[in-house]
Amino acid sequence: MKKDMPWGPSPALGRYTYWPRLDAWEFSEGMYAILGISPSSRITTQLVLNHQHPDDIERTRALIASRGNGDGTGYSYQHRIVDAAGFVHEVVAVGTDLGDATDERGPRTEGFLVDLSEVGGHPALSSPMVPVEFDPDDLVITPCPHCPQWWAQVVPSAGATVLREWHEPFCPEALRWTTPDQPMLAHGAL
Template identity: 35%
Template sequence: MDRIGAYTWHPATDRWTWNDTMYRLLGYRPGQVRPSRALVVAHKHPADRAQVGNVMAEAAAHALPYSHRHRIVSVAGEVLEVAAIGYVADDGRGSSRGVLFHGYLVHLATLTPHRPSRSAASAGAGVPTVSFEVPRVAGPLWDLDPAREDDRLLGRAVTALARAADLPDAAASHLLGHLANVAALPLVVVADRLLALSLDPDVRVLGDLLTGLAAEVPEPN
């Protein structure tokens, strides 16, 4: 299954669009439900729900890009660790309609809830607790050969993405591949542009990188 959900969100009207992976990550068939802010928040892990709600409120109120890690819970109760990444986009209808966000939900790992042994529960005053096993994170999308110039470029771009979003290299490589697919551009072109943007002193967060990647590239003279 694709690990990258993609979405748009218009806070003023609570209008959302999801790609098929967004539905599947939450346990739905594509198109089975109508996306909404309430539905999105409802699928956040109870321990992370307040934090995510605050991030969404701040982003909507001040048109801020965001990048944060949290857990979601699918319809079947599966717990996934994800990174949510969003940036302000132009909806082509004028600023009076409010801000529009374009975002990604990167599936980092699947967490398996388990209960401690009976002896461990007894040691804790008889109150059972639920913890999580250390997850296994999928490997990188490609095997990079450091002897090849293009592969070195991809490696540097993956590192830049990983640092900007606090992602594991494996997740950053999948995100880079997804960005290239969305843009319908060769992977090395997207990697080269991302690296150029990462050197811009005005680019400080991942949202700035994504905004720059989505901007129109001026035609050469």
């Protein structure tokens, strides 16, 4: 949880434990808060992957698959997650593989996740994700007049190259091309 310190707000911090043999996870309150999900949610590897930024899913899948050998190997991994409200967070995960012969669940990975979004992450990345895609050959990229946090990138998508713009929720430009997701509506974004 974020707390004000003399030098400013501290980053959000969550702790997790993962048992690969059982494909079981345990989250702290901070992890639930960062992901914006209820503590009663059942944590699965698929849920963890569902909250990865689309560009980071495969790297995260590979990291999870390589964990839990119980040899004390540590790791750190900077990536992006998407919370339940659609906000993108720059995060770093730091953990260690641990083994305990008395633990019937087998080797585990213990670690923590630090949300860097408010301490140096790109400000646009903490805006809600409202993507709009266009053919970049047909357009000139110009900033959105309605969104101070607007940003755009040219990316591969389904075998083609597209211009993907990210707008704030309910921006008139974004609404012209898309409809709001039901999860955003359910979280009271209107």
